Every structure is written in structure tokens, then in C-alpha cells.
Amino acid sequence: MKTKVREYKKRDYMGLIYIAPWLVGFLLLQLYPFIASLFYSFTQYNIMSEPTFVGLTNYITLFKVDNEFWNSLKVTIVYTIYTVPGKLVLALLVALLMNKQMKGINLFRTIYYIPSLFGGSVAVAILWKLMFMDDGVINALLTALHLPQVQWLGNPDIALRTICMLEIWQFGSSMVMFLAALKQVPQSLYEAAQIDGASKLRCFFKITIPQITPIIFFNLIMQTINALQSFTSAFVITKGGPLKSTYVLGMKLYNEAFKNYKLGYASAISWVIFIIIMIVTLLLFRSSTGWVYYEDSDEF
Amino acid sequence: MNKKTKTKINLTLTYIFIIVVGIIMVYPIIWMFFTTFKENAEIFGSTKLLPSSYSLSSFVEGWKSNGGNQTYTNFFINTFVMVIPTTLLTIASCAVVAYGFARFKFPGKKGLFMLLIATLMLPNAVIIIPRYSLYNSFGWIDTYLPFYVPALLATYPFFIFMLIQFMRGLPRELDESAYMDGCGTFRVFWNILLPLMKPALFSAGLFQFMWTYNDYLNSLIFINSTSRYTISLALRLSLDSESVVQWNKVMAMAFIAVLPLIILFFLAQKYFVEGISTTGLKG
Missing domain, CATH: 1.10.3720.10 (MetI-like)
Structure with a gap:
């Protein structure tokens, strides 16, 4: 760190002009809504009239009265626990397999990426719904293989997993990131290890994994944030059912805010989501010094 | 088994795995395409991929x-x-x-x-x-x-x-x-x-x-x-x-x-x- 007071050239102030659009956007469309939703969460607000302050009522209702909320919280956490590791482990596994001198690897990379194109689109959610219906193609396939049929969407114990599968199916973008990261690991490290007589497995755990931990970390955080807010697939495929078994927090938030017009109450839900995200992210960051390896700190 | 055949087997297994998973990845989209030509009765309870006939009426309708x-x-x-x-x-x-x-x-x-x-x-x-x-x-x-x-x-x-x-x-x-x-x-x-x-x-x-x-x-x-x-x-x-x-x-x-x-x-x-x-x- 330099302690010298930095002198700014006249030209440098131009930077402020270039970042001005973002600064306005940040203040108006990110910071203000962020603070406003915290404020709304302590009010009763239905968009037609001004919000009225009700103190902690929304939070007390949420935690003490509203059983639906606890259910949604549980569903969302289970969804996150299934999809995030599922996606990342699969992505890493396939990336490792593909990180070899193989012919046609680009073709496979392309094919694996295709499902990721559709993200949370309605089209694939509808496709999923049709495929996993009681008399849909997946059950027909199970019958053909002499396996018992499964109520993929009708059974409350299974429906959430069916939706998780849609998410995990889209592991391609994480895979492409991992592949790129693997390609960046310096070959010299492996050569040196080989001279020292290290086994392949040892190389994997002592070289490959540590080298790509920053990417794993980045993916882990981003995927977790997305998973905790998921909405479309549950909304389109099961409408939150059966028996609210797929009623994720995102859906609860949407219904309270835009169906029941309880915007204050919904804001309280959004802040619960935010606080969960904060806690998870902080825990990940805390732990990251232990397992994420940075070669050089980024100077800026 | 010498080292060369071992890597060969290894590579073959990798290919098989990647191809099988690859088919699973794109199959839903392919199935989606062919389903556009099928009546409801043909869609349900069937594992068949190809439709019995092709017509663009579903697109038009x-x-x-x-x-x-x-x-x-x-x-x-x-x-x-x-x-x-x-x-x-x-x-x-x-x-x-x-x-x-x-x-x-x-x-x-x-x-x-x-x-x-x-x-x-x-x-x-x-x-x-x-x-x-x-x-x-x-x-x-x-x-x-x-x-x-x-x-x-x-x-x-x-x-x-x-x-x-x-x-x-x-x-x-x-x-x-x-x-x-x-x-x-x-x-x-x-x-x-x-x-x-x-x-x-x-x-x-x-x-x-x-x-x-x-x-x-x-x-x-x-x-x-x-x-x-x-x-x-x-x-x-x-x-x-x-x-x-x-x-x-x-x-x-x-x-x-x-x-x-x-x-x-x-x-x-x-x-x-x-x-x-x-x-x-x-x-």
C-alpha cells in the first residue's frame, strides 16, 4: 500500500462522468429500493394508499403465525441444497472428463451447454411438466424398462425433486466455466509433481482442485443466490403444489405482493430471503480463506 | 495390460460416458420437436420418439x-x-x-x-x-x-x-x-x-x-x-x-x-x- 497522497490529473475526473449512468442507476434502482423494501417491511402497504407503520407485526406474523412461510422456507432450503451441489458436482465431473486431448470435444461442450440456454424459461418448464406427467414419456420409459411408475409431480415427496432435476439439467454454463479454469492450470505444476513421483489422485487434490477453487467459489455463491430466489419452474410446473410441497419462497413472495397486494408483508419475506443470502455468503467468504486459493491478490 | 491399452480403454469409457450423458442432455429438446406433430393420444403413455405422421397444423393452430x-x-x-x-x-x-x-x-x-x-x-x-x-x-x-x-x-x-x-x-x-x-x-x-x-x-x-x-x-x-x-x-x-x-x-x-x-x-x-x-x- 502506498501512503503517498495520490494526485489526480484533470483527465481522471472524466471517469466520474463515464460512471454517472451507473451511479444514477445504483442510487435510484438499487440502493433506494433496497432501503425502501426494508422500510416497507415494517409497514402495511397495498400500493393504493400510503404505507402505514406497523412495527414488527409483519415479521411476527411471518415467524409466529404463518405456517405457510415455514413450509416455504424449508422447501427453498431443500431446493438449494439439492440443486447447487448437484449442479456443481456434475459440472466439475464432466469438465474433468472433458479436459483431455479428445476428438470432438467441442461438439460435446456445445451439446452440454444447450439446456443452459433456456435458463428459467417458461418453454422448458412446460416441457418438463409434460414429460413428467403421470402418463408422460418418463413413466412410459420406466414401464418399458419394467420399473415401477413414479408420480413425479403428484406426489408431495417427489415433486420438488422433479423440479430440482430441471435446474440440475442446466449445469452446462458452470461446466464451461470449470473447463476454462482447468485449461488455465499451468502444466508446469503437473510436470513438477510428476518428477516428484506424485500419483494422479494426489495431483488432482493438491494441484487441480486448489487451482480452480476461485471459480468453484464464484459459482457456489452465484448459484446459491439464484436458487434461493427461484420462481418460474415451480410456478409453471406445479403451481407450488401438491400440498405446497414446491411452494418456494419466491412464489410466496410473488403471491403476497402481486396477488394479495400485501406489499409490506411481502417485503418482510424479501428481507428474510436477503438475510439468508447474506448469512450464506458471509459463511462462504469466512470459510473461503481456508479453501480458496488465490495466486496473487488483484490490484486495482 | 500395458500402459497404452489402459489409456485406450480409459478413453473409450470416457467417450461412452460423455455420449450417454450427452444424449440425455439433448433428448428432451429433440422429443419436444417431434411431439409437436403428435395428437394427445400419441403423446401419453408412449415412449415412441417419432410421430405417426407429419403435419404443420399444430404450428398453424x-x-x-x-x-x-x-x-x-x-x-x-x-x-x-x-x-x-x-x-x-x-x-x-x-x-x-x-x-x-x-x-x-x-x-x-x-x-x-x-x-x-x-x-x-x-x-x-x-x-x-x-x-x-x-x-x-x-x-x-x-x-x-x-x-x-x-x-x-x-x-x-x-x-x-x-x-x-x-x-x-x-x-x-x-x-x-x-x-x-x-x-x-x-x-x-x-x-x-x-x-x-x-x-x-x-x-x-x-x-x-x-x-x-x-x-x-x-x-x-x-x-x-x-x-x-x-x-x-x-x-x-x-x-x-x-x-x-x-x-x-x-x-x-x-x-x-x-x-x-x-x-x-x-x-x-x-x-x-x-x-x-x-x-x-x-x-
Whole structure:
């Protein structure tokens, strides 16, 4: 760190002009809504009239009265626990397999990426719904293989997993990131290890994994944030059912805010989501010094 | 078994695994395509992939949609009217902001950059309600302004960050020599850096196009009238509007909906892959 007071050239102030659009956007469309939703969460607000302050009522209702909320919280956490590791482990596994001198690897990379194109689109959610219906193609396939049929969407114990599968199916973008990261690991490290007589497995755990931990970390955080807010697939495929078994927090938030017009109450839900995200992210960051390896700190 | 045969077996197993998983990955999309030609009776309880006959009637019928006088022509036009300006505004604003961050040492830059990075983790769920009430008070509900304005104001930290990373890789000597020649900062940006940033801008544009095109939640909240519906909203509607869903029609439209993304992907694969790889790396 330099302690010298930095002198700014006249030209440098131009930077402020270039970042001005973002600064306005940040203040108006990110910071203000962020603070406003915290404020709304302590009010009763239905968009037609001004919000009225009700103190902690929304939070007390949420935690003490509203059983639906606890259910949604549980569903969302289970969804996150299934999809995030599922996606990342699969992505890493396939990336490792593909990180070899193989012919046609680009073709496979392309094919694996295709499902990721559709993200949370309605089209694939509808496709999923049709495929996993009681008399849909997946059950027909199970019958053909002499396996018992499964109520993929009708059974409350299974429906959430069916939706998780849609998410995990889209592991391609994480895979492409991992592949790129693997390609960046310096070959010299492996050569040196080989001279020292290290086994392949040892190389994997002592070289490959540590080298790509920053990417794993980045993916882990981003995927977790997305998973905790998921909405479309549950909304389109099961409408939150059966028996609210797929009623994720995102859906609860949407219904309270835009169906029941309880915007204050919904804001309280959004802040619960935010606080969960904060806690998870902080825990990940805390732990990251232990397992994420940075070669050089980024100077800026 | 010597080492050579061992690696050969190894490679074969890898291929088999990758091919099998690859088939599982794309099968749903292929199945979706052929389902557009099947009557309901042929879809259910059957593992057959190929239809008994081919006719385009499901596309023709589906295109009309059952939302009264609205057809998919309108929905497609609406979608592009929403997506294309949003994409272009996003790249333009994010490139300018990235330039500001990557090339100037203004006071408070470090703090602002930290804020930018922090907003990467700001969940949409926490800001959507006040945004709704803000847009409502501006009279923007049921227009595409809730999509255009955030794009114009560069509220997509992901792309800014991506472009900053890319710009850092361009030699500063380029700027310096242009300044020597008497160029202003904007000329440097416009004439020198922007042409070099084409690949990164293209990647950012592709992702923004894809994400806005696929968006459902925001469209659901901000768009009300059927005449302004985008494809996502129309597709969702098609599930509800009939007592017995004719799946071939629904699948036909769903397939048409994903088709532009698939075509775009095959045309611009390189940029997709590069975009993903550069954003995840370093920094």
C-alpha cells in the first residue's frame, strides 16, 4: 500500500462522468429500493394508499403465525441444497472428463451447454411438466424398462425433486466455466509433481482442485443466490403444489405482493430471503480463506 | 495390460460416458420437436420418439393462440420490442461505465468499485417490490420502460465487471499515444477501445439477450395487458386457457420460442463460451 497522497490529473475526473449512468442507476434502482423494501417491511402497504407503520407485526406474523412461510422456507432450503451441489458436482465431473486431448470435444461442450440456454424459461418448464406427467414419456420409459411408475409431480415427496432435476439439467454454463479454469492450470505444476513421483489422485487434490477453487467459489455463491430466489419452474410446473410441497419462497413472495397486494408483508419475506443470502455468503467468504486459493491478490 | 491399452480403454469409457450423458442432455429438446406433430393420444403413455405422421397444423393452430385476437406474431413482435432495445442499451451503458472504472483514477473509485461488486450479490427479490411501486408511480406499468430504464442506467453489474476485466487486458499505451495525438477521452473510447472490445461486447449482448428473452417474473409483474404480452407470458397463458390442453399446439409454440436461442447459439457459440470463461476467471 502506498501512503503517498495520490494526485489526480484533470483527465481522471472524466471517469466520474463515464460512471454517472451507473451511479444514477445504483442510487435510484438499487440502493433506494433496497432501503425502501426494508422500510416497507415494517409497514402495511397495498400500493393504493400510503404505507402505514406497523412495527414488527409483519415479521411476527411471518415467524409466529404463518405456517405457510415455514413450509416455504424449508422447501427453498431443500431446493438449494439439492440443486447447487448437484449442479456443481456434475459440472466439475464432466469438465474433468472433458479436459483431455479428445476428438470432438467441442461438439460435446456445445451439446452440454444447450439446456443452459433456456435458463428459467417458461418453454422448458412446460416441457418438463409434460414429460413428467403421470402418463408422460418418463413413466412410459420406466414401464418399458419394467420399473415401477413414479408420480413425479403428484406426489408431495417427489415433486420438488422433479423440479430440482430441471435446474440440475442446466449445469452446462458452470461446466464451461470449470473447463476454462482447468485449461488455465499451468502444466508446469503437473510436470513438477510428476518428477516428484506424485500419483494422479494426489495431483488432482493438491494441484487441480486448489487451482480452480476461485471459480468453484464464484459459482457456489452465484448459484446459491439464484436458487434461493427461484420462481418460474415451480410456478409453471406445479403451481407450488401438491400440498405446497414446491411452494418456494419466491412464489410466496410473488403471491403476497402481486396477488394479495400485501406489499409490506411481502417485503418482510424479501428481507428474510436477503438475510439468508447474506448469512450464506458471509459463511462462504469466512470459510473461503481456508479453501480458496488465490495466486496473487488483484490490484486495482 | 500395458500402459497404452489402459489409456485406450480409459478413453473409450470416457467417450461412452460423455455420449450417454450427452444424449440425455439433448433428448428432451429433440422429443419436444417431434411431439409437436403428435395428437394427445400419441403423446401419453408412449415412449415412441417419432410421430405417426407429419403435419404443420399444430404450428398453424398454435400460432393463432387462444387468447382471442392475439397471435404469436404479436407476441414475437412484443418480445423483440422488449428484448432488443434492452440488450443494446445494456451494452452501451455498461461499456461506458466499464471504461470509467477501467481507465480513470478518480477520487472514491475504490469504494465505488466495491459497491459495484457488492451489487453483484444483491438479490432481485429484495428490490422488486419498491421498484414496482416506483414504476407504478411513474406510470410505467404495462410498458417496456421497466426493462429499458434499468438497462440504460447500467444496473447490470455482471456485464460491467465482465467488460472491466476485458478492458484491463487492453494495453494502456494505446490510450496514451492517442492522448499524445490530441484525442479526447471519448474519442479514445469510441475509436480505439470500442473496436477492440467487440468480442466482449458481443458476449455481453448475447447473455443479456438470452436472459431478457427468457425472463418471466419481471414480465409477469410489469406487463398486464395481453396486447403487450411477450412469448413467456403467452406460453404460460396457453396452459390455462383450455379445459383440455392440446399439447402439440403448446409444444409447437414452446419449440418456436426456444428456436431463436438455439440458432443464435450455433451462430455465435464462440462468444458464448468466451463470455462464460472470462467472467468466471480471475478478479
